[in-house]
Amino acid sequence: MDYALMQRVFPFFLEAAWITIVLSVLTAILGLTCAMLGTAARLSRFRMLRFIGATYVSVFRGTPALIQLFILYFGGPQIGIQLDAFEAGVIGLGVNVGAYMTETMRGAIISVDKGQGEAARTLGMSKWQAMRNVILPQAMRLMIRPLGVNLNTLIKSTALVAAISVVELTYTAQRYIGSTYKPFEMFLIAGLLYMIIIYVVGLAVTWADRKARLN
Amino acid sequence: MNAQKPFIDIRHAKKSFGTLEVLKDINLQVDRGQIVAIIGPSGSGKSTLLRAINDLDPLSGGEIWLEDKQINMDLPHRQYERHINEVRQEIGMVFQHFNLFPHLKVRENVTLAPKMLKGLSDAEANALAEEQLTKVGMIERIDYYPSQLSGGQKQRVAIARALAMKPKVMLFDEATSALDPELVEEVNLVMKQLAEEHMTMIIVTHEMGFAESVCDRVLFMDQGVVVEEGPPEVIFRNPKSERTQNFLRKHLAGNQA
Numbered sequence: 001m002d003y004a005l006m007q008r009v010f011p012f013f014l015e016a017a018w019i020t021i022v023l024s025v026l027t028a029i030l031g032l033t034c035a036m037l038g039t040a041a042r043l044s045r046f047r048m049l050r051f052i053g054a055t056y057v058s059v060f061r062g063t064p065a066l067i068q069l070f071i072l073y074f075g076g077p078q079i080g081i082q083l084d085a086f087e088a089g090v091i092g093l094g095v096n097v098g099a100y101m102t103e104t105m106r107g108a109i110i111s112v113d114k115g116q117g118e119a120a121r122t123l124g125m126s127k128w129q130a131m132r133n134v135i136l137p138q139a140m141r142l143m144i145r146p147l148g149v150n151l152n153t154l155i156k157s158t159a160l161v162a163a164i165s166v167v168e169l170t171y172t173a174q175r176y177i178g179s180t181y182k183p184f185e186m187f188l189i190a191g192l193l194y195m196i197i198i199y200v201v202g203l204a205v206t207w208a209d210r211k212a213r214l215n
Numbered sequence: 216m217n218a219q220k221p222f223i224d225i226r227h228a229k230k231s232f233g234t235l236e237v238l239k240d241i242n243l244q245v246d247r248g249q250i251v252a253i254i255g256p257s258g259s260g261k262s263t264l265l266r267a268i269n270d271l272d273p274l275s276g277g278e279i280w281l282e283d284k285q286i287n288m289d290l291p292h293r294q295y296e297r298h299i300n301e302v303r304q305e306i307g308m309v310f311q312h313f314n315l316f317p318h319l320k321v322r323e324n325v326t327l328a329p330k331m332l333k334g335l336s337d338a339e340a341n342a343l344a345e346e347q348l349t350k351v352g353m354i355e356r357i358d359y360y361p362s363q364l365s366g367g368q369k370q371r372v373a374i375a376r377a378l379a380m381k382p383k384v385m386l387f388d389e390a391t392s393a394l395d396p397e398l399v400e401e402v403n404l405v406m407k408q409l410a411e412e413h414m415t416m417i418i419v420t421h422e423m424g425f426a427e428s429v430c431d432r433v434l435f436m437d438q439g440v441v442v443e444e445g446p447p448e449v450i451f452r453n454p455k456s457e458r459t460q461n462f463l464r465k466h467l468a469g470n471q472a
Contacts, residue, residue, distance in 0.1 A: 045292075119314035119373075122269055123328035123380055124304035126296060133327060137318045 006185050009176050016172035017193040023086070023168055024155045024197070027094045031154065034098025039105040053102065060099035066160050068092050073164040089161035097154045104150055108143035109135060141212045148205030155198055169193055222247040222282060222415055223268070223384060229276035230263055230439075237263050238274070239439040245384075248413040252426035252447070255436035256462060261419045264436070265386050268417065269306045270299050281305065281384065304332060307377030311389040313369040315361040315376070321348065322357045325376045332380075347375035351405050367398030371405055378409075385409065387418040391425075403429075423466060427451050435459045 034056075041053030060068065072081070073088040083091065112135050120130035162171035173190040177183045221244035230238035237260045245251050253261040266272040268279055270287060279286040286302050288295065316324050325347055326340035335343065348354045351371040361369055370390055377385060387406065391399045403425050409416065410429050420426055426433055426447060433450040435443045435458075443456045454460050 113314070115310055115312055115314035116316065118271055119308075119310065119316070120328075122271065122303055122306070122308040123376070124300045124332050125328060126300055129331060133331065134316055138316075141318075 002182055002185055005180060005182060006189060009180075009186070010189065012176070013169065013172055013189050013193060016167060016169045016190075017197065019166070020155070020158050020168040020194075021197060023089060023093075023158050023161065023166070024151075026090045027097060027154055027158065028151060030090060030094025031097035031101050031150070034095055035101030035105050038098060038102030039109065042102065042106050043109065057099045057102050060096050061103075065093065065096045065157055066163060068096055069160060069164055085161070085164045085166045088164060089158070089166045093154065093157055093161065097150060097157070100153070101147060101150050104146045105139070105143055108139040108146070111142060112138045141209075144205065144209045144212055148202065148209070151201060151205065152198055155201065156194065159194075220283070221245060221280075222249070223417070224280040225264075225268070225277070226280075227277040228264065228267060228274050228279065230260070230267060230272065231275050237439050238267070241277070241436075241439075241441060243434065243441070245415060245417065247415055249432065250410050250414075250416045250418065250430045251432045251434065252430040253417065253419045253434045253436060254421070254423065254426060254450075254462075255434075255442075258438075259436040260439040261434075261436045262388055265388050265417060265419050268384075268386060269303050269308055271308075300332075304328075304380050305383045307374075307380060307382035307385040309370065309373050309377055309385065309387045309390045311393050313361075313366070313373045313393075315369050315373055317361050319360075320357070321353065321359050321361070321364075321372050324361070324372060325379045328376070329379050343379050344375075347379045348372070350378070350408070351375045352401070365398060366394045367401045370394065370402045374402075374405055374409075384415045384417070387416065387420070389419055389421065392421055421466070423451060423463070435462065437462065 038053050038056055041049040044050055069092040072092045116134050117130050120134040159170040169190045173186040176186045223245040225243040228238050228241040255261045263272050267274050274287055322344050325344040329335045329343055330340045348357055351374055353371050391402050407429055430447055433447045434441050437458050443459045
């Protein structure tokens, strides 16, 4: 192994890791937003909204994220959607992970005991008041860990945007392989940095989960 | 308003789940302060009837009135929601499985709805919670979480939570069925106390002894109809219907086994 080379390129990988982190954060925010809308739609009393929510989930979980990115980035201009690679990456991955998070949130909400909603409603609370004060606080605790799993998957999926030339970790590794012919070293650094990011996020999720349970 | 009008008036209540008819033309009138027990085998429709009163299980046909207000009014969705939320504030309900809010302390379980729905201040709501929890003998546990309580204690808190809304009627859906035998009595005592205060109550129960000692009237339901109703001494001592006799005999045998 060429340690000297690894040391030399490492700072550039750190910069790329920062892009991966920014990409992950923005994608997670967009994903959570989509998931809240998706969950509201899937639990709506309107059939049309439920249908839209279910379609969203099955389309985005039923096709490869890479194809979704390609359609958005390469196919988009054909139908008048002009995005740069980074924007396309955030939007494409965010909407994609939102579909998975929708199912996570919906699952947590419907697994809160039915009696909880009934008790709240019999006291005179509206559907929304019962949701907001009784069901969601309990669902929140149930969804932290599975959302953490979604987040973990999301961070690793950011590697896909290398395919549409976003200069993040994986793309950077590929670029240095092109000039150094050392794929083992380059991918090793990239992999290590992904692992550190995921480890830290994992700690944060565990902390949040424990805090929610103690509360 | 007609003084003879019943406090709760259930007329021709019908309910089907798919092709299964669980309530077949039920009529029930309850006067203010009256305590009515509904007994019967499981699947007889007694819980469904109780849950129809506050529209947890809406009827497929018939009317339910509380004083001069029809509970299951035919209104557009939004208006109906507003209407039913107001009506439900006047009807307390106690469930078999307590359904306390596990993320809230005992105090907050009781204060949540009065604060939210009646606009009580923190101080007012606290005073109310302390009053109601004292009444059910749970004041010492006011800062506990439900998970730290026994079943009987949970149910007493659930009763206090319902009472804090100052309901006109209390519905009990097998309130002691999920309790260990030694914990039944403490809940029964609270219910007896309410009876002495002339709270109007409808009680779905398997506790024949309790029904006999507390209730003014007993309804025996089977397969979606009221088979027989009358004062407890008649229903329990001298039931006319053979179905009632069979049910009571089986129930008694079951309790002795």
